[in-house]
Amino acid sequence: MAAPPQGATASAWGGLALLLDTRFKRSLAISVVLIAMVAAPFLFGPYATVILTNALLYVVLALGLNIVVGYAGLLDLGFAAFFAVGAYTVGITTLHFGLNFWLALPLAIVFAIIAGVIIGTPTLRLRSDYLAIVTLGFGEIVRISARNLRETGGASGLIGIDSPWILGWHIETPRDFYFVFCVLAILAVLASARLANSRLGRAWLYVRHDEDAAEAMGIDRVKVKLAAYIVGAIYGAIAGAFFAANLGAISPESFSFQQSVLILMAVILGGMGKIPGVVLGAFIVILAPELLRDVGDLRLLIFAVGLLLIMLFRPSGIWPAGGRK
Amino acid sequence: MNLFDIFTHQLVNGIVLGSFYALVALGYTMVFGVVKLLNFAHGDLYMVGGFAGFLILSVLAPFLGAGWLGVAISMLFAMLAVGFLGVVIQRVAYAPMLAAPRLSILITALAVSLVLQNAVLAMTKGQYQPFGASFGFGGVNLGNLFISYNQMVLVGTAGVLMLALELFVTRTQYGRAMRAISVDKDMCRLMGINVNAVIAVTFFLGSALAAAAGTMAGAYYGSLWYFMGFLIGLKAFTAAVIGGIGSIPGAMLGGLILGLLESFGTQLPGVGSGWKDVFSFSVLILVLVFKPTGLLGKPEQERM
Numbered sequence: 243m244a245a246p247p248q249g250a251t252a253s254a255w256g257g258l259a260l261l262l263d264t265r266f267k268r269s270l271a272i273s274v275v276l277i278a279m280v281a282a283p284f285l286f287g288p289y290a291t292v293i294l295t296n297a298l299l300y301v302v303l304a305l306g307l308n309i310v311v312g313y314a315g316l317l318d319l320g321f322a323a324f325f326a327v328g329a330y331t332v333g334i335t336t337l338h339f340g341l342n343f344w345l346a347l348p349l350a351i352v353f354a355i356i357a358g359v360i361i362g363t364p365t366l367r368l369r370s371d372y373l374a375i376v377t378l379g380f381g382e383i384v385r386i387s388a389r390n391l392r393e394t395g396g397a398s399g400l401i402g403i404d405s406p407w408i409l410g411w412h413i414e415t416p417r418d419f420y421f422v423f424c425v426l427a428i429l430a431v432l433a434s435a436r437l438a439n440s441r442l443g444r445a446w447l448y449v450r451h452d453e454d455a456a457e458a459m460g461i462d463r464v465k466v467k468l469a470a471y472i473v474g475a476i477y478g479a480i481a482g483a484f485f486a487a488n489l490g491a492i493s494p495e496s497f498s499f500q501q502s503v504l505i506l507m508a509v510i511l512g513g514m515g516k517i518p519g520v521v522l523g524a525f526i527v528i529l530a531p532e533l534l535r536d537v538g539d540l541r542l543l544i545f546a547v548g549l550l551l552i553m554l555f556r557p558s559g560i561w562p563a564g565g566r567k
Numbered sequence: 568m569n570l571f572d573i574f575t576h577q578l579v580n581g582i583v584l585g586s587f588y589a590l591v592a593l594g595y596t597m598v599f600g601v602v603k604l605l606n607f608a609h610g611d612l613y614m615v616g617g618f619a620g621f622l623i624l625s626v627l628a629p630f631l632g633a634g635w636l637g638v639a640i641s642m643l644f645a646m647l648a649v650g651f652l653g654v655v656i657q658r659v660a661y662a663p664m665l666a667a668p669r670l671s672i673l674i675t676a677l678a679v680s681l682v683l684q685n686a687v688l689a690m691t692k693g694q695y696q697p698f699g700a701s702f703g704f705g706g707v708n709l710g711n712l713f714i715s716y717n718q719m720v721l722v723g724t725a726g727v728l729m730l731a732l733e734l735f736v737t738r739t740q741y742g743r744a745m746r747a748i749s750v751d752k753d754m755c756r757l758m759g760i761n762v763n764a765v766i767a768v769t770f771f772l773g774s775a776l777a778a779a780a781g782t783m784a785g786a787y788y789g790s791l792w793y794f795m796g797f798l799i800g801l802k803a804f805t806a807a808v809i810g811g812i813g814s815i816p817g818a819m820l821g822g823l824i825l826g827l828l829e830s831f832g833t834q835l836p837g838v839g840s841g842w843k844d845v846f847s848f849s850v851l852i853l854v855l856v857f858k859p860t861g862l863l864g865k866p867e868q869e870r871m
Contacts, residue, residue, distance in 0.1 A: 317673045364856040370669050371605035372855050375804055379848035382801075390841045499797065503681065510674060540689050546681035553675040554663060 254438030256516030279424050283417050291420045293532055295488070298423035299481055300524035304508035305430045305517070306477020311506065312515030313438065314470035315450030316366075317374040320381020321505050324475040326388060326497035327354045328482025333400040333492055334393055343406035347483050354479030355472050357384075362471040366464050381502055388494040399493030403486050419488045426484060427521075430477060434517055437473065446470055500542075507545050511552060572711045577830045583718050583787075585826020586725035590780035591803035592810070592818035593732060594773030600749035600813040601769045604661060607676040609777060610800015611683035612649055614793065616778025617785040618687060620645035621698050633701045635720065642724075642782040646775035653774025654767045662763075680800075687793040700786040721783050728779055729819055732772065736815060741768050749813060798844065802829075805851040811864020820862060825850070 262268045283291040307321045331350035335341040341349070365376045388394040395401075405414045413422055437443045445466045448456035457463050486492050508527040513519020531541045591613050598606045624633060624641040631637040660679050664672045706715035736742035744765045748755050756762050784799075785791045802825060810821025825847065832846045854861070 311670070315668075315670050317670055317677075319677070365852070368855060368859060371673055372808075372859065374673055375605070375801070376852055376855055378801065379851050383845050383848050386842070386845050503677075506674075506677075540685075542681065543685035543689050546678055546685050550660060550675065550678035550682055553671055553678055554660065557667070557671055 254435055254443070254515070254517055256513055256518055258516075258518045283420050288416060292416050293528065295416065295420045295423050297525050297528040298420070298427040299485055299488075300505065300508055300528050301427040301521050302423070302430045302477060302481040303505045304520045304524040304527075305434045306474045306481065307505050308509045308515065308517075308520045309434065309437065309446075309477065310470050310474040311509055312520065313443065313446040313450065314467055315370075315446075316467060316470065317370065317377075318471075318474070318502075319374050319378035319499070319506070320384070320502055321377075321474065321478060322497040322499070322501040323377075323381040323384040324354045324357065324478030325482040325485070325501070325505075326384050326494075327357050327475075328479030329486040329492045329496070330388060330394055330400070330482075331479070332483040332486045333395075333403050336404055337400060337402065338393070343404065343483075343487055344408075347480070350479045350483045351476050354475040354482075358472045358475035359468070362468045366467045366471065378499065378502075381497075381499060385494050385497050385499075388497065394494070397494060399491060399496075400486075401491040403490045403492070405487050405490065413487075419484075422484065423488075426480065431517055431521065438517075442466070442469055504545075507549055510549060511545070573834065575709075575712045577834060578827070579712065579714055579718060581827035581830035582722055582823065583826070584830060585806075585823035586722050587780050587784055587799065587822075588803050588806040588825050589819045589822025590725055590728065590776045591799055592806040592822045593729070593815065594777045595804055595807040596810070596812055596815060596818040597745070597769050597773045599807070600815075601745060601752075601766050602661070602665065604665075604672060605676065605804075606661075606773075607673070607800070608656060608679040608683055609773070610796035610798075610803065611680045612653060612774045612796070613777040613781040613784075613799055613803075614687065614791070614796030615652065615683055616645050616649045616774075616781030617698075617791045617795065618691075618696070618781075619648050619778060620782030621696060621785055621791055623648075624698075624700065628699070633699055635702065638700050638702075638782065638786050639724075642779055645778045645782045649778035649781075650771040650775035653770040653777075656774075657767065657770040680796075684793055684796070691793055693793060696791040698785040698789050698791060700789075702786070717787060721787055724779070724783065728776060732776070733815065735772070741765060745769055801851070802847055805847060805854070808851065808859070808861055809854050811861030814861070814863040817861055817863035 262271050282294055286294075303321070303325060306324075307318060310316050310318045310321070328350040331353050332343065332346045335346040335349055336343060361376070361380045365373055368376065388399075389397050405412065405419075407413070411418075413419060438447075445456070445461050448459065448461060449463050449466050453463055456466075485496075504527055508523040509520055510523065511526055512521065512523025527545070530545075534541070534544075591609065594609050594612070595606065598604060598609070620638070620641045623644045624637055627637050627641055631640060656679055660675055661672070664675050702717050704715065706713050706718075736745060744755065744760045745768070747758075747760065748762060748765055752762060755765075780799075781796075784795075803822070806821035806825040807818050808821070809824055810817025810819070828850060829843060829847055833840055833843050
């Protein structure tokens with residue numbers, strides 16, 4: 243078993259920490275990224291804005307799943323379930339109970355935490371491959387329930403979900419939502435980096451590298467894994483809440499197994515456990531099909547082959563190469 | 568129909584369904600026994616087996632017809648082809664990963680599953696493919712209960728295959744080696760057993776049984792779909808866990824139990840066919856949480 247890297251920060255940022263080794267280089271990189279984010283919708287037009295919004299949504303989702311898979315080392319094949327809980331909570335509470343979006347959002351988070359605890363508490367003690375299957379089953383249970391319940395609108399889902407107001411500003415155009423998702427993605431990146439460098443983040447690192455040694459050091463592995471599960475669920479719920487507000491309509495098929503797989507691919511393709519890698523992965527997953535318009539049905543096949551090749555030849559992801567080995 | 572008729576009718580349905588689950592569950596359990604790997608791609612081998620059987624049948628049908636004989640011969644060829652596919656997958660994707668962290672192996676297995684699914688998706692454009700077997704609709708009436716010849720032949724074939732497997736595992740040298748490897752792989756290597764060859768044979772047999780189930784399911788239900796392996800893969804895994812993963816009689820028993828649970832479960836008030844899969848997944852989660860060793864399995868420690 244390889245020794246864990248020296249600093250948890252270096253691990254979360256991967257090779258980027260080595261690349262941007264001075265304060266000047268870091269500020270330069272941050273400014274370039276921020277300017278690019280603000281300029282993008284004006285430069286590329288409305289269609290690209292919608293696609294980029296989707297990519298940013300995936301950044302949030304993938305960073306959430308990255309906490310479960312990349313930080314804590316648990317394979318979750320039903321992550322779309324938390325995404326669904328967030329989206330449906332906002333949909334149901336705003337439509338049926340007339341709640342304001344900003345009151346529905348914390349509720350969505352609470353429900354996702356409850357769902358995470360219900361499914362996590364009994365199953366996180368299981369062997370890791372059993373856990374993967376349980377999460378898969380859980381994801382399907384949530385999707386099928388959304389399909390069959392009257393409250394969730396059955397197979398056709400919910401429509402007419404209101405877009406939120408903030409400080410007198412009505413977030414309604416695609417460009418408004420693009421900027422909202424920019425803020426969400428930045429917050430998600432910052433929170434992920436802080437978490438990796440926290441006491442909890444180090445506990446995840448140790449549990450991932452050697453569960454038994456971690457336990458011998460006094461880390462309660464079930465509690466630590468549950469924490470990862472819950473934090474991931476919160477990311478998923480927030481992404482789901484804004485997803486519902488953005489589209490105004492949700493249906494069960496947005497939360498299928500394929501959705502969970504796509505989020506997982508975003509986490510792994512770029513570089514599991516490392517923030518720049520995961521962000522890159524999210525962009526690959528969303529932008530590649532736009533750039534390769536003609537491939538159509540081959541899209542997922544290409545991703546799947548890519549996933550296999552990465553696991554076989556470059557398990558630390560495509561970029562950046564690396565941090566410390 | 569009175570209650571007794573519903574009961575016997577669901578009993579027959581459950582046994583048919585259970586035979587499919589058992590055949591697929593056997594592959595999970597055998598592979599798990601020798602390499603401790605949860606082969607996510609196993610359900611997709613069932614799907615590929617269905618398509619292989621269909622392709623072979625469409626070649627053979629002009630000579631043998633699309634009846635029992637044609638389907639049986641197609642099934643044998645499909646088993647052979649998918650068996651080899653299983654060995655190739657093991658050699659290419661799993662063999663290099665056996666020493667890697669468990670998370671990497673699981674993701675690799677998932678990747679193999681996605682490659683198979685999406686390759687078939689790209690080839691079939693995601694359409695349902697009619698299987699084209701013609702069996703006729705004959706059967707036997709027992710009071711109010713009708714059992715078709717299809718159902719009998721299907722359950723009979725599944726039974727014969729399982730019996731053959733049981734004989735192979737208990738009576739042959741390879742079978743003995745397989746059981747030994749599931750106890751202690753390194754010791755087997757020291758005793759001069761060709762572990763890699765035995766693992767290959769295990770993958771071959773497991774994949775071939777999945778292909779047999781796939782062809783039979785295609786012929787019985789009449790159509791194929793690239794995603795059909797997903798659900799049955801999950802359910803067969805449930806069956807394998809109910810029976811005790813790693814145990815061959817356990818997989819057969821678990822398959823039958825799950826088939827029966829499911830067909831009776833849909834009759835429960837409030838379950839209905841829309842909730843059928845939720846019912847099976849809940850069974851899976853409950854079994855994993857409360858009895859992860861299953862009915863016939865041995866307690867096991869996660870490797871350290």
